[in-house]
Amino acid sequence: MxxxxxxxxxxxxxxxxxxxxxxxxxxxxxxxxxxxxxxxxxxxxxxxxxxxxxxxxxxxxxxxxxxxxxxxxxxxxxxxxxxxxxxxxxxxxxxxxxxxxxxxxxxxxxxxxxxxxxxxxxxxxxxxxxxxxxxxDREQCGVRKPRKGKAQLGEKWVLRTPGSTGANFDKPSEYADALRTLMSEARNIDALFAIWELNVEAVRDINKALKQDHLPKSGLAPQLAEHLKRCAATLATPPAHGATPHQSKEATSGDFGPRVKVDKSALAIGELKRIRCREHLRFVARHPCVICGRSPSHAHHLRHAQVRGLGLKVSDEFTVPLCAIHHNEVHKTGREQQWWVDRNVEPLKVAATLWRESRELRPLPPEPASSPSSEPQDVQQ
Structure with missing residues (x-):
């Protein structure tokens, strides 16, 4: 061309x-x-x-x-x-x-x-x-949509539910409490994520209105996202023998005993296993840039490797080394997959190779049987 x-x-x-x-x-x-x-x-x-x-x-x-x-x-x-x-x-x-x-x-x-x-x-x-x-084009699809105005704290927040017009709340805290309750009452994974998809835009707007974008853990939106994960993990846990799914949910959602660690890749909405491993990121960064061969490099997370979550990066196993120039360039593009295709690089294969080599150098430690407080080196989010 x-x-x-x-x-x-x-x-x-x-x-x-x-x-x-x-x-x-x-x-x-x-x-x-x-x-x-x-x-x-x-x-x-x-x-x-x-x-x-x-x-x-x-x-x-x-x-x-x-x-x-x-x-x-x-x-x-x-x-x-x-x-x-x-x-x-x-x-x-x-x-x-x-x-x-x-x-x-x-x-x-x-x-x-x-x-x-x-x-x-x-x-x-x-x-x-x-x-x-x-x-x-009458629809003007090729014209960028103007940005929405900033959400105001004085406006009403609509809690949307499947098949319903929703309820209005004047205070963000009341909206958040109602959304937590609604997610906790979801009977299955599909219903839970249907509720979340209907309300995630409102959650983001509230987060902006409260000016909590700089609070990655204590803000309202991250707290609701964490509650979503807990509800999903509870629904994915097999019910105890002789117990109904609802009884099992109530038994595992309390704070009176250790929670069962759930493999989130078993959930119904794609890959939710997100491994965090600083040693692997440092291992990736020691390699030269996969585009130009420059060093030093950054460990770039392949955004298209997993379903995106609110405030969550993809798993650290999907990382490749990029120099500062190409790392900045790929983050500016809106179509990352096409960016890699144009450069004739298959990043997922590169990431898989680096992950395999990293595991050979540093295998995962065994899960402790009697010490739940000690954490493994790789943390799943």
Missing amino acids: PLSDTQIRQLNAKLDPKYVRTRKVNGAELHYVEGWHVIAEANRIFGHDAWDRRTLATSCIWSGASGEFFVAAYSARVRISVRAGEATIVRDGSGSGEGRGLTRGVAHELALKSAETDATKRALVTFGNPFGLPLY
Whole structure:
């Protein structure tokens, strides 16, 4: 492909809504991007010296006078040439424009410039979203959605339940207590996570409204997420012989005895086993970058390796070494899997190899039978 991976990614990126303008045309609202922005984007993506604009033809459609002003209308045809390596990509566009001035020269000059700018935009729009392509889509799916305003503490918080409109709460603490109760009363894993999915956005909004983003453990959202894990672990525990699932849940949810450690990979919603192992992260960081071979490296967690959780990284076994440059680059991309494909690297295989080598050097210690307070070296979250 003649264009670079970076250029392709920039052309596929969604259009920033702050550059979209609107105007009324024959009673209808028209969305467009301004000519200066289109040219600036071409310079940014293709390079100032890697593209050309050539006017192929112009024509004066009409000229005359309107009161004390002279008016002119022009059409133009423009060709855009983009040099990408040894290839040259050519796109043509046609446009029209009107001009009004106190003299004929000013009117014709403004009309000609307007027509050339319109033709330039129509030629560049075929390259992708930054030039206004998603504005031709009625749904405007290629335009980035504006960020929602910050949640306010004065608003009501809606506790949503499957098949119900939900209940309103004035205080975040009351909402959190009701959500805990609702999760505790879930009869099975599917019902539990259906409740969580309906309310997770509200939990995040409350966390922002309370300004607790800097509290990874003591904030309201992490506490609710921890309660979700406990409920899921309880529901995944097989009931005792002769006991109903509800009785087993009540027996294991109290604080009167040691909790049974549950293998979270057995849950019904994908891989929830998240191993934490500092020794393995240091082992990974001692290897050179898998992209460029530079050292030192960082242990990068492959975000697509497991289902993402609220405030949780993937398991430490899914880590690969990346230098600071590529580590920063992969965190900026919104499509990590495609980022690895573009570089012809299979990160999951690399991570599996490093994990196997790490385990051979440092095997897991045995689980202590009579000392529940001593923790193993690898902690599962």
